[in-house]
Structures are given as structure tokens and as C-alpha cells.
Amino acid sequence: MKKHIIVIAGDGIGQEVTAVGKQVLELIADKYNHEFTFDTALIGHAAIEATGNPLPDETVTKSKASDAILFGAVGHPKYDNDPSAKVRPEQGLLGIRKALGLYANLRPIKLFDELLSASSIKAEILQGADILFFRELTGDVYFGEKGRSDDRNTAYDTMIYSRYEIERIAVKAFDAAMTRRKKLCSVDKANVLESSRLWREVVQEIAPRYPEVEVEHQFIDAAAMLLIKDPKRFDVVLTGNLFGDILTDEASQIAGSMGMLASASVGDTTGLYEPIHGSAHDITGKGIANPLASVLSVALMLDISFGLKTEAEEVVSAVDAVLKAGFRTRDIADKSTPSENVLGTQQMGDEILRQLKG
Amino acid sequence: MKKHIIVIAGDGIGQEVTAVGKQVLELIADKYNHEFTFDTALIGHAAIEATGNPLPDETVTKSKASDAILFGAVGHPKYDNDPSAKVRPEQGLLGIRKALGLYANLRPIKLFDELLSASSIKAEILQGADILFFRELTGDVYFGEKGRSDDRNTAYDTMIYSRYEIERIAVKAFDAAMTRRKKLCSVDKANVLESSRLWREVVQEIAPRYPEVEVEHQFIDAAAMLLIKDPKRFDVVLTGNLFGDILTDEASQIAGSMGMLASASVGDTTGLYEPIHGSAHDITGKGIANPLASVLSVALMLDISFGLKTEAEEVVSAVDAVLKAGFRTRDIADKSTPSENVLGTQQMGDEILRQLKG
Ligand SMILES: CC(C)[C@H](C(=O)O)[C@@H](O)C(=O)O
Ligand SMILES: CC(C)[C@H](C(=O)O)[C@@H](O)C(=O)O
Numbered sequence: 001m002k003k004h005i006i007v008i009a010g011d012g013i014g015q016e017v018t019a020v021g022k023q024v025l026e027l028i029a030d031k032y033n034h035e036f037t038f039d040t041a042l043i044g045h046a047a048i049e050a051t052g053n054p055l056p057d058e059t060v061t062k063s064k065a066s067d068a069i070l071f072g073a074v075g076h077p078k079y080d081n082d083p084s085a086k087v088r089p090e091q092g093l094l095g096i097r098k099a100l101g102l103y104a105n106l107r108p109i110k111l112f113d114e115l116l117s118a119s120s121i122k123a124e125i126l127q128g129a130d131i132l133f134f135r136e137l138t139g140d141v142y143f144g145e146k147g148r149s150d151d152r153n154t155a156y157d158t159m160i161y162s163r164y165e166i167e168r169i170a171v172k173a174f175d176a177a178m179t180r181r182k183k184l185c186s187v188d189k190a191n192v193l194e195s196s197r198l199w200r201e202v203v204q205e206i207a208p209r210y211p212e213v214e215v216e217h218q219f220i221d222a223a224a225m226l227l228i229k230d231p232k233r234f235d236v237v238l239t240g241n242l243f244g245d246i247l248t249d250e251a252s253q254i255a256g257s258m259g260m261l262a263s264a265s266v267g268d269t270t271g272l273y274e275p276i277h278g279s280a281h282d283i284t285g286k287g288i289a290n291p292l293a294s295v296l297s298v299a300l301m302l303d304i305s306f307g308l309k310t311e312a313e314e315v316v317s318a319v320d321a322v323l324k325a326g327f328r329t330r331d332i333a334d335k336s337t338p339s340e341n342v343l344g345t346q347q348m349g350d351e352i353l354r355q356l357k358g
Numbered sequence: 359m360k361k362h363i364i365v366i367a368g369d370g371i372g373q374e375v376t377a378v379g380k381q382v383l384e385l386i387a388d389k390y391n392h393e394f395t396f397d398t399a400l401i402g403h404a405a406i407e408a409t410g411n412p413l414p415d416e417t418v419t420k421s422k423a424s425d426a427i428l429f430g431a432v433g434h435p436k437y438d439n440d441p442s443a444k445v446r447p448e449q450g451l452l453g454i455r456k457a458l459g460l461y462a463n464l465r466p467i468k469l470f471d472e473l474l475s476a477s478s479i480k481a482e483i484l485q486g487a488d489i490l491f492f493r494e495l496t497g498d499v500y501f502g503e504k505g506r507s508d509d510r511n512t513a514y515d516t517m518i519y520s521r522y523e524i525e526r527i528a529v530k531a532f533d534a535a536m537t538r539r540k541k542l543c544s545v546d547k548a549n550v551l552e553s554s555r556l557w558r559e560v561v562q563e564i565a566p567r568y569p570e571v572e573v574e575h576q577f578i579d580a581a582a583m584l585l586i587k588d589p590k591r592f593d594v595v596l597t598g599n600l601f602g603d604i605l606t607d608e609a610s611q612i613a614g615s616m617g618m619l620a621s622a623s624v625g626d627t628t629g630l631y632e633p634i635h636g637s638a639h640d641i642t643g644k645g646i647a648n649p650l651a652s653v654l655s656v657a658l659m660l661d662i663s664f665g666l667k668t669e670a671e672e673v674v675s676a677v678d679a680v681l682k683a684g685f686r687t688r689d690i691a692d693k694s695t696p697s698e699n700v701l702g703t704q705q706m707g708d709e710i711l712r713q714l715k716g
Contacts, residue, residue, distance in 0.1 A: 075549065080575070083548055083555035083562070090549045120483040120587050141499075141517055146552040153521040155556035159499055160514040189600075190441055191433065191448045194504040197441035198513035204441070217438070221607035222636075228586055228611040229478050242547075246604060249579035253586040278580075 001034045003067040003306055008059065008096075010044040011089055012279025013289035013345075014072020020349035021070050021294035027356050028302065028311050039066070043096065044074030044089035044279075054092035060099045063270055068305040069096075070298065071274035077281050089279075097137050101268035103165065104172050106300070107133040107248045107261065107276060109231075114323035115256035118332045121228060129231035129254050132180065134173035135244025137265055139165045140195075142241045161195045161240065166202040173238040174210045183214045183235035187223045187243050199240060220246075227251055248276055259290030259331045262297040264304050271305040273297040287344040290329035292319055295352055318355035327351050359392045361425040361664055366417065366454075368402045369447055370637025371647035371703075372430020378707035379428050379652035385714050386660065386669050397424070401454065402432030402447035402637075412450035418457045421628055426663040427454075428656065429632035435639050447637075455495050459626035461523065462530050464658070465491040465606045465619065465634060467589075472681035473614035476690045479586060487589035487612050490538065492531035493602025495623055497523045498553075500599045519553045519598065524560040531596040532568045541572045541593035545581045545601050557598060578604075585609055606634055617648030617689045620655040622662050629663040631655040645702040648687035650677055653710055676713035685709050 144158030502516030633651030
């Protein structure tokens with residue numbers, strides 16, 4: 001199989017973990033006789049520094065012409081502490097999601113058995129939890145009109161959804177539920193928000209088309225609580241852009257660490273695969289970031305964009321095997337991990353590659 | 359001391375738990391020779407049924423004329439599943455918050471030692487956690503303009519903050535931090551939202567007035583994760599209405615159960631004291647709801663509105679003693695709780711009263 005992949009490593013640890021993800025793609029190509037070609041593109045702070053623009057046109061053009069995008073992270077503390085900055089790294093990420101029509105963000109949350117003890121949540125609460133989030137990614141308060149008034153003393157953002165935006169992601173979520181445990185929880189704040197009432201209305205309209213799927217609606221506050229109290233009650237979770245952002249970061253604690261969570265952003269065109277962790281400037285350049293979320297993002301790419309199920313499963317199995325062998329990055333190590341088993345980013349990558357070579 | 363208290367029990371288990379809260383107030387009055395007088399008022403579904411209005415004028419008038427409000431809960435599943443309902447119970451709660459100018463919602467999160475095992479989070483992660491949330495309560499996407507357009511196929515809400523709204527709650531939060539561990543974490547989504555950028559700007563401006571307070575800013579997604587990963591890192595958390603709604607419900611897992619969490623809503627006039635749990639229609643009328651959040655709300659009232667520190671501490675100690683004696687409601691019981699120690703709402707109330715009688 002011939003595929004062309006754009007690597008957009010971006011900022012902070014994005015560079016470090018994406019390097020490992022790419023090595024995994026190269027090894028899989030080699031082993032299974034695929035021809036994967038690569039190109040790189042700029043985004044975020046890195047792109048601002050080089051071009052003044054967090055999302056250069058070239059990045060969009062190259063991405064559209066590719067078969068898949070391996071993404072790192074965007075962000076820089078410089079902008080976070082400067083609320084008046086006009087140009088920001090995040091505009092790159094939001095811009096590419098919008099430009100490529102990547103309206104469905106899939107975030108699978110599944111704990112590798114070996115990491116049961118790495119979580120702050122009790123093992124018996126976690127064991128067996130397996131959640132697939134569908135986060136809407138190109139609408140909501142992220143993209144509604146925003147601005148200042150009253151001599152800059154008032155600031156607003158518009159939380160806004162249209163029927164077709166809710167429909168298309170809801171259908172994807174219901175379809176996925178049919179291939180899983182046939183449960184879907186839609187999360188909104190319909191007791192307060194008009195956009196949530198439309199959200200609920202549309203989900204209620206679609207539900208009868210999937211009579212086998214058991215549907216429930218939860219308010220975001222209750223969902224944030226239930227996710228920790230009883231993660232096993234969830235199968236597919238369907239939610240808007242903002243609520244999905246919050247819930248999936250929170251859910252990282254179910255998977256032991258944010259460093260383990262991969263995501264797929266899909267929609268009209270080329271899919272984008274990215275760890276859910278951000279640029280993590282506090283550990284950038286130290287070579288200690290966990291590359292497994294990038295490796296698992298590669299598995300999602302192989303599966304969803306290329307339909308290479310066997311290859312995808314092999315990558316997931318390699319992660320499992322490396323964890324079973326006792327190797328950890330710092331974020332998933334615990335008191336019982338011997339210090340020689342606490343690996344850096346590339347060392348962990350090497351263990352994955354060793355497993356894949358077989 | 360003479361005080362006039364309005365009891366607004368509202369919907370669902372609000373009725374059951376508030377009855378216990380009121381008994382505690384009566385006993386405290388008796389024991390300490392205060393004169394507490396009571397009146398009741400309608401809100402929510404109960405008010406809609408009786409008057410068609412979720413917040414009758416009389417409720418506002420009585421509340422304004424009182425010294426404190428003991429509040430239950432609002433909500434009814436009937437409206438949740440009908441996104442097109444024009445009149446909703448929640449309008450009563452949002453309306454009274456706005457009408458009384460209750461812009462600061464204090465939600466203390468502290469685990470009673472005896473409940474360490476009731477949480478889904480590991481004991482070693484929880485032990486020593488002690489967080490005080492300041493949730494802004496009369497602004498944000500809750501109160502901005504909302505509506506439909508495009509033949510009702512598009513729905514929007516406006517997330518909006520003005521400088522003075524952020525200032526007045528930030529000052530309260532900083533003041534509180536000075537009386538505690540002198541740490542303040544402000545939560546926003548300033549990498550995406552303009553209203554959050556104003557939020558951060560204002561908090562940054564106020565911070566230098568409190569040089570002893572260590573300030574950090576976290577994005578809501580990261581905060582939702584850190585709250586579970588390492589609750590001990592937080593002291594005072596300052597946040598907007600929507601993010602505060604989500605984080606405090608999530609934080610209930612730190613306190614073992616939502617049934618344990620009290621809140622105080624204060625501002626320009628009479629303070630309102632309410633459990634953070636909702637109307638919980640699934641258990642309404644069964645007499646099994648946990649009344650301790652209402653009892654702890656009474657403690658907050660005694661302390662904040664009446665300045666009765668000794669009385670407030672005695673109520674908290676009574677809760678502690680009853681838990682130490684091994685009594686539990688269903689929500690905070692675990693495998694090790696003997697079944698005869700699992701009490702109903704009024705039985706638990708009776709144990710509290712017995713403790714207070716001494
Ligand atoms: C970096 C930021 C804009 C982004 C988001 O909020 O979507 C991130 O948190 C994510 O979840 O991918
Ligand atoms: C009932 C609802 C409107 C309310 C809110 O969202 O504020 C509740 O969840 C709360 O936290 O008090």
C-alpha cells in the first residue's frame with residue numbers, strides 16, 4: 001500500500017514524541033511492504049517564529065494532498081501569560097481542524113492492565129473501563145464570534161451549534177456504538193444552554209434510527225462526576241467541542257496518564273492523528289516525554305485512515321508488551337518500578353521498535 | 359441573636375434533606391439561646407405547579423427581607439427530556455441567584471477522614487486535600503444572550519464577562535487565600551476564549567495586591583485532569599460560572615460523595631446556602647438521600663451569614679462524630695459498613711441531632 005503522510009510535530013514535546021511515531025510508521029512500512037512517504041509542515045509557535053503565521057498556507061495545502069497527518073502539539077507559555085497576544089499557536093491547531101473539516105474527534109480511553117496502579121483512581125473502579133469519546137471539533141464556543149466591547153472591559157464568545165453539525169457527529173457516534181456495547185451517553189447542559197437544547201433535540205431525533213442503542217443524556221457537571229465515580233458505566237460518549245475538551249482530559253486519569261491517550265480527528269478529508277497531551281513545556285527538551293500516545297495515534301491512523309487492522313493491532317500489542325516487560329516513562333512509573341526500567345522518550349521508542357521487529 | 363431564615367426546599371430530595379437542615383437550625387437556636395424564625399417559599403418545579411412561575415415574586419421578596427436562605431434543589435426529569443420547554447425549574451435557581459446578586463459561590467471540598475474509603479480515588483491521593491472553590495455565579499454563558507436562528511436550526515448562547523464581575527469575585531478569592539495556605543489557582547480557557555483572556559487579564563492585575571499569594575493559571579481541561587491526579591496541589595480555586603459548575607461536581611469525588619458537599623452563595627445581600635447535589639429524582643421520596651450536605655450548608659450559614667463560629671464548628675463536629683460512630687447513608691456506605699449502620703435521611707438527621715444535644 002502506498003501512502004503519503006505529513007508530519008506536523010509542532011511545539012514542545014510534540015517534536016520529541018512525533019519522532020518516535022514516525023519511526024513506528026517506517027518500521028511497519030518495512031515489515032509489511034507498504035510504501036509510506038513523508039513530508040513535514042510547520043504549525044503553532046514553530047510556524048509563528050518561522051513565518052509569522054501559526055498556520056501557513058503551505059501546511060494546509062500539503063495536508064489536504066496527503067493521506068494522513070501525524071500531529072504533535074501546539075502551545076507556548078509565552079502566549080498563555082499574555083492575554084492580549086493577537087497571534088497564538090493554538091490558532092494553528094484550530095485552523096487546521098476547520099480547514100480540513102475534521103469535525104469528529106475520536107478519543108478512545110482504555111487502560112492497559114499494566115497501568116492499573118499508575119492511576120489516582122482505585123483499580124477496582126477502573127478495571128474493565130473502555131470508553132470511546134466522540135468530541136465535536138469544528139463548532140461550539142471555539143469557533144463562534146468572539147470579541148470585546150465597552151472599551152475592552154467586556155469580552156464575549158459565542159457558543160453556537162447548527163443542526164447539521166450535531167447530526168453528522170451523532171451519526172458517527174451511534175454507528176460506533178453499534179460495533180461496541182451499544183450504549184451511548186450524550187453530554188450537554190440542556191438545563192441552562194439553548195445550544196445544548198438543540199444538541200439534545202437532534203440526538204433524540206436520531207436515536208430511533210438505532211433502536212438497539214441504549215441512549216442516555218447527562219449534564220456536563222454530572223458527567224464530570226460520574227466519569228470518576230463509575231467509568232465502567234460509559235461506552236460511547238458523544239459531546240460538543242468544549243465539554244469534550246474537558247471530559248477527555250479528565251478521562252486521561254482513567255488511562256493512567258495523559259501520556260497514553262491518542263486521538264483521531266476525521267471528517268470530510270484527510271484524517272489527523274494526535275496525542276491528547278499538549279506541548280508540555282515544563283518537560284520539553286529533557287527527552288523524558290512519554291511517546292506512547294504518539295505511537296497509539298499511529299495505530300489509529302493505520303486502522304482508520306488506511307484500513308490496516310492487522311498492522312494497527314500489532315502496534316497496540318507492542319505497547320502492551322513493552323508495558324508487560326516492565327518498561328515505563330516517568331509519568332507512568334510508580335514506586336514499584338525499578339529505576340533502570342524508567343525510560344526516556346527515545347529509549348521507550350526503541351523498546352517499541354524492538355517489539356515490532358519481533 | 360435574632361435571625362429570620364427562609365427555607366426554600368424546592369424539588370426532589372430538596373424537600374427531604376432541607377427538613378433535616380432546618381431541624382439542626384432549630385436545635386442550635388435552642389441550645390445557644392438564639393431566636394431563629396422561619397418562613398418557606400416556593401421555587402422550581404414545585405413553584406411552576408403551584409403558580410406557573412419557577413420563581414414567584416413572593417419568593418424574591420421574602421428572600422430579600424430575610425437574614426439567610428436555606429435552599430434545597432431544583433429540577434425535574436420532565437423538562438430535561440423536553441428541550442423545547444419554555445418554563446423550567448432551573449430558571450428559579452438562576453433567577454434567585456441573579457435577583458439577590460449572589461455572585462460568589464463558595465464550595466469547600468474537604469474529606470472527612472472516615473470517608474477516605476468511600477471515594478473512587480485512592481486514599482493516599484486524597485488524604486489532606488482541602489480545596490475552596492470560588493465559582494462566579496451571576497455571569498458567563500448562564501446569563502448571556504441566548505436564542506435560535508435559521509428557522510430554529512441554529513442555537514446560541516453568549517459566554518460573556520465584564521471586568522467588574524471578575525474583579526469582585528477575584529478579590530473574595532484572594533482574601534480567602536490569605537486566610538488559608540496562600541495559594542490561588544485561576545481556571546480559564548484563555549488559549550481559546552476571549553472571555554477567558556479578560557478573566558486572566560483581570561486576575562493578573564489583582565495578583566500584585568496580594569504579594570504573599572502564589573498564583574497559578576490553569577486551562578479548564580488541565581484543571582479537570584489535575585483535580586483527580588493530585589487534588590492536594592490546590593488551595594483556593596477561582597473560576598467562572600460554567601467551569602466552576604463542572605469542576606465542583608467533579609470534585610465531589612474528592613469528598614467521597616456529592617451528598618457531602620455544601621455551598622454558600624453570597625454577594626450584595628442575603629446569603630443562600632445549598633447542597634451542591636441536585637434534586638435526584640431517581641431517589642426522591644425513598645427517604646434515603648444523604649442530608650449531610652444540607653447540614654453542612656447550615657454550618658456555612660451560621661459561620662458566614664451569622665458569624666456564629668462556635669455554633670458552625672459544632673455542626674461540623676457533629677457530622678464528623680456521626681461518621682466516626684460508623685453511621686452512613688447509602689451513598690457513602692461501603693462493603694465494610696454493617697447494614698444496620700446504613701441509615702435513611704431522617705435517621706441520619708436524628709443521629710446528628712443526638713450529637714448536637716450532647
Ligand atoms: C490546544 C487547545 C486549543 C486544544 C483544544 O482545546 O482543543 C487542546 O486542549 C486539545 O484538546 O486538543
Ligand atoms: C441546576 C443547575 C442550573 C445548577 C447550575 O448549573 O448552576 C446546578 O448544577 C448547580 O451547580 O447549582
